[in-house]
Amino acid sequence: MYVLRDAAAVRAFLSAGVDAELQGLIDGRTGELAEYTDEIGELVTFIVVQAGDAVEQIDAALGFGILSNRFDAVPFGAPGFTPSWDSLTEHTGWFELTYVLSDDGFGIVVYVPKAEAQASELLAMCSRYAAADAQREVQP
Template identity: 45%
Template sequence: MERLSGYEDFDLGQLVNFIVMGRGDTVIELEAALGFSVMTNRSNGCRYGDADFLPSWEVIEVHRYWYEVVYVLGDDGFGIVIFVPKDTDPELIEMLQQYAPE
């Protein structure tokens, strides 16, 4: 909590946004909500499937029924946390499985 004390004048929405995908949601719907492609590296433009592709997220964690993916988007630390159920868009799940720690 001490680490967060410098942010007491901020609303939670100014620090982080949360996106919870539902079963059957697509990567296209996720990307529309985010405003960027999770399947493309934000720095070099490589797309998932390209030989040089590396995902742009900061952290990915595997849970029993979902993935938790964190993007830090600003120098001020603003970020987005995405909860992705394991039974959603197959291409997205394939990418998350490939790059998630075991």
């Protein structure tokens, strides 16, 4: 897993020859936020999950459980579960979860690869809610 907390970390990560789609996603987000700050780390931390990362590692980086609602702790799959991310976007090879954590707009963006070696419950949650969001967008 990669935790990118500032512009230098983002530049180093992107210069290491990462997946082209992921590079475009991170470049896009940093570009959107660049007009608001000189130091991207003041507004966002990027977490790039790698295949094989344990959910507990992701939780530690986030500061809360990715598979549960961060406000009421109801876990994915339990009755009453509602997601606590602010947006979930499905891309060709990645899921992008955005959490806005404070009134000043600071947030965490988590990129989850659609890799078969990834935690199956995390992929199941992302797939389920991305599909539900897509269905809501199609309905009038």
